[in-house]
Amino acid sequence: MATYSLNINETLYEVDVAQGTSLLWVLREHLGLTGTKYSCGIAQCGSCTIHLDGNPVRACVLQVDNVANGQKIKTIEGLSENGDHPLQKAWVEAQAPQCGYCQSGQIMQAAALLEKNPNPSREEIKSHMNGVLCRCGTYLRILEAIEMAKEQTNTTS
């Protein structure tokens, strides 16, 4: 066991876990940040997508040891104050989720795109989102939501 301090959603958390523990289990089972989901554990589905220093990464393949050096971790719980990030609003507007399980990962993946490229093309969006699986098949509404949020961000900024 070892103690790690993690900078998550601009809050410092201390956690005692075994070395090498997956960041996903730390977030979900030790800290209760359960918006980040487990689905494959091998970085194939994107359900556990979070931001590490602004980049979208899969929490399931990160070890806690490697993210406890002041890196900024952002989870769906920290994406916006009241669930009102332009993407979250667009997601509701498009009625994108079905079961909803993959949607935190989808939104975090999309948020990282818009931060770097506020005006992505449809093909750029598809390529960027390709790593996040949705079994309910909501891809077209996710696309619609991202395009909606992109337009909204661009007209208000």
Add this chain to the structure above:
Amino acid sequence: MKNISKKAIAPIGRRQFLKSSGGAALFIGVSGLLPNLISCTDAKGMEGQFAKHDVTAWVRITEDGQITIYNPAAEMGQGSMTSLPVIFAEEMDADWSKVDVEFSPQESDIYGSPGWQPGTKLMFTVGSRTTNSYYTVMRNAGAQARYVLLHSAAKHWEVPLEELTTGASEIMHENSGKKISYGALVPYLTMPETLPDFNDGGLKDPKDFKLIGSLIPRTEIPQKVDGSAQFAIDLRLPDMVYGVLERGALHGAKPTLNNESDILAMDGVLKVVPFNYAIGIVASTLEAALAAKKVLDITWSDAQASGFNSQEIYDVYAQMASAPEKGNTVNEVGDVDQAFRTAAKTYEADFKNDYVYHAQMEPLNAVVQVAADGQSAEVWVGSQQGPDTKLGIPDLLGIPHEAVNVHLQYLGGGFGRRSMNDFVLECGRLAQQMAPKPLKLLWTREDDVRYGAYRPLTLQRLKVSADAQGNLSGFSHCVVGDGGNLVASGARNDHYTIPNQWVEWREASHGVRLKHWRSVGHGPNKFAIEAMLDEVAHDQGTDPVALRSKLMADSPRALATLNKVAEISNWDTPSPEGRAKGVAFVEHGSLGTGVCEISVNRNTGKISVHHFWIALDAGVVVQPDNVKAQMEGGIVMGLSSVLKEQITIVDGQVQQRNYDSYALLRMQEVPDSIETIILPSAEHPEGVGETATPMVAGAIANAFLKLTGKRLRHLPFTPDRVLEVLIG
């Protein structure tokens, strides 16, 4: 079904479920009992009612006008959390902006909808039955709630009930100009001596619907975009411990653990629990449980599936289809043998489909807490429920039904997998050993894939006869495979008028776990039927829509979907160079015809689907946008399974482990558009969750035939198989 004593129904669970605030709950009696009305703050009174009567609470109203409606169905993305309360609110004339929705208790004798047998009730979110089976239940209950409000206002104002009208949570008395909101009426609520059954008359005319058929955002979506929606996997309880099982890749094999003492010596490991088909580990943390699972040294026995090779079984199935003895009759119309004897031309083809896996994004899991004395249990689970809404836990623990309290959570996908509650029982067994600590059981993705319960592999031999005028005179469909209705559903043709038809099932058995998979047998069977029709049309030089149009002459609702989809897809206009369109019809409660437009990369064998059009008749549509979402999702899941998905078995061992070896359709592979037209109807609502998926294979195979002149007859249409067909 077990006969449960009325008195025994747990008061605690239901008292808890209504505990959250004041106001009044309308308890509407079932089975002829008198209705009751009771204040939610009167805990004693409520308990008394629960103990005395088999009552149902569908709604709670508080003085501030807030209304809570209880949803009896599982929510797995199909929208029950909105559609059923909308139906209730429509008849109640509730102000939808003041409606909250919560899950009802899991008590099917109270909250069930009519089951498969007359007089039975079920809480079972399967077979696209939710809206279909609850429509009359929710309408009647909503109308009864409105009646109680009307009755109370009539008494309060001392006016005849017949002079009152309602609208958006208000009651009006036109003659006196009086008005009162539902919330303000709470202190004056009184119960009539009897309640009418509004299914006998008095429900709204569908043309007066304000909520049903309108665009209402789904109630649970905001929680699903901020990460707060709770799935069972998200549950954390004080003192909770974690369980995992190692099940092996050979279904049914028995384990012998060779290193139990090493495992027990590992950090955090609390217990090793042997199962007939697995080794269970309980640990204080999830990571400790998973670390121990990885180093288990297990010797596995043989099982029924030993020696079974899935891709080699088709030859055996083909021989079985050729055997002279007939199988189990699924459907018989006229005399198909006579039709073939007198036919001017006959056609025959074999269609095949490999195993597919559910791949719901939330792996199976549950949390169970057994009381220290072992006499009661709490269960948190995402389940499609079942004939036993307590999911087998009472029998497992040897305790009464009412001693188990099930807290239904959102399902991270169901697709049929969560109508099988093997994982709940596993969790119960481990939790029993750890009582009173709560235990969370997690299946890893590898567990979920390898110990899955698949849609069965089948071979289908279709034979068609045509008379001298080219009319179809006989249609014979022989399904060979394991699983009974799992392979036979959807093999009937109830909307094609063919005078002589024969459907049979020839049974195989391999010891591979099987289960309903979205649309069940309809996927493979509609593929075979629809592809076969186009093979005939191709040979006859007939247009596929024209052929179906003739066959649907006696089924105007089906025909309307065909005509409409032909119109919106511009069927008669040729596709751009290198593309072609294909059509397929499906009935699965609702009736739908789909058209897709595809292209094929002749170097790689990759099929791209560019557009999908659907015309759907689902009767009354409660939530049109949600129905479209179900069509979109159903098509995407269909595309994924038809183009990519495949479980293969070698010497009984499942070959796939995770999403790296079991590929699902991704964002870059979706069509440019999926367009759904819902045909207006005042008929009873039919299910929509499983109508789109079975269209996909037939529509693609038919477009492929038009584009290339070649026939795709084996699912999935992987690039390798497509290339083989193109070259062959």
